[in-house]
Amino acid sequence: MWAWQTLVLLFFLTSNVSLGRASNCSYSELLEYLKLNTTNDFLATVRPVKDWKEVTVVAVDMLLYGILQVDSKLQIFTSHIWTQIVWKNDFLTWTPSDFCGITHLSVPRSKLWTPDIGIQEDTSDTGSITKSSYVTVYSSGLLQITARQRLSSTCTLNLFAFPFDRQDCDISFSPMNTHVDSMQLQTFSGDQFINNVSDQILLTRGEWTLKKLDIFRNDTSTGHPHLSKVIYKVKLERKPMLYVINFIIPLFYLLTLDLASFFIDEARGEKLSFKITILLAISVLLLLLQDMLPSTEDNLPLIANFCIGVFALVGLSVLEAMLVSFLIDLDDKFCKNPARKTGQDVRSDKQEMKDVVKEKEEEDPVQVIVPSEREQLKLFLEEVRAAQQKAASAGDVPQRKCFRRIAKIIDLVYFVVYLITVTVFLVVMYNVWIPPDFFS
Structure with missing residues (x-):
């Protein structure tokens, strides 16, 4: 009798356990357990820590998908980036074995508190940002959100060595209002991993080459001494061959x-x-x-x-x-050397000689003996030779082509x-x- 009662009791117990497990295999049970099936203003507005003195550590990873443009006149660096933000919520933890091995689920962003992180150098419009509408919640309490953006950021370009220049453009992530005592930023992945992945997935480079991505963490940033900051320094090198x-x-x-x-x-x-x-x-x-x-x-x-x-x-x-x-x-x-007399000069001198002879005839026709044409020409040639010899002896020839x-x-x-x-x-x-x- 006692044996039958024991068997019946075990049957009901195993049935209840199997029914409980079957009911806990749905997301609705998990959401009800996490109090996310309805609007929860506490989880949506308050920083998710059990002790207010506890600091929320937020990890920000950035991957570079493309180098679109570097405008030297406007000093703007345009890129295509992918960001992942991870933090912990102390109120959203569960044991996966209690819910049929569910390790993570997606929850609308409006239901949960998310870090107010922005890029200080951002000059993009809101239409260039594509944010995921959901937050991925893990059983350990870690939360993850992702976003893609066509980022236009200010960058002080040094063009002294153009076109053999190398530029360093900063992309700085920091909270908008949360104090460094409440939120601190860091990276989830290491520098080497981010560099390797960015180099492999980089689709568009243009006239630039990605040399390295350096990551710096600063809790006393210039201009905002009470805000934590993670700086991604993008090192670019121009292709100068063109x-x-x-x-x-x-x-x-x-x-x-x-x-x-x-x-x-x-x-x-x-x-x-x-x-x-x-x-x-x-x-x-x-x-x-x-x-x-x-x-x-x-x-x-x-x-x-x-x-x-x-x-x-x-x-x-x-x-x-x-x-x-x-x-x-x-x-x-x-x-110039004294030029030789041309035919016109010869004719003018000859005419001048005739005029002189004519004047003498008018004065004393008896005394003047008019020479013949041949004698006049001979006399003229002798005078020309004498003038040339005189000019040569005076040093006109050595002065030729002096300038x-x-x-x-x-x-x-x-x-x-x-x-x-x-x-x-x-x-x-x-x-x-x-x-x-x-x-x-």
């Missing part, structure tokens, strides 16, 4: 052409016009540089120094060519000095401007 091919190499080529123009003969009259054409081509490249660089740059970029140096060198070369042309013109005007010699000396000396100056200028610019690992 600017080298389209801008730097043409400038170097024009400077080389200006050097080669010294071998053009000045007598042909093409040297000066060729140099002016080179100067105009450099001016066009300077207009292109104006569109590349911002006007608010404090330090003049090296590419601007390079352009100004090339422009100044070519400009001085043009002035030297003008000076040489001026000296050659002076040579043609002031350093032309000075022009050639100036041109040669300037070419040597110009070549040395251009060589030193290019070597200095290469050592200061080009990074050591550019050709590696």
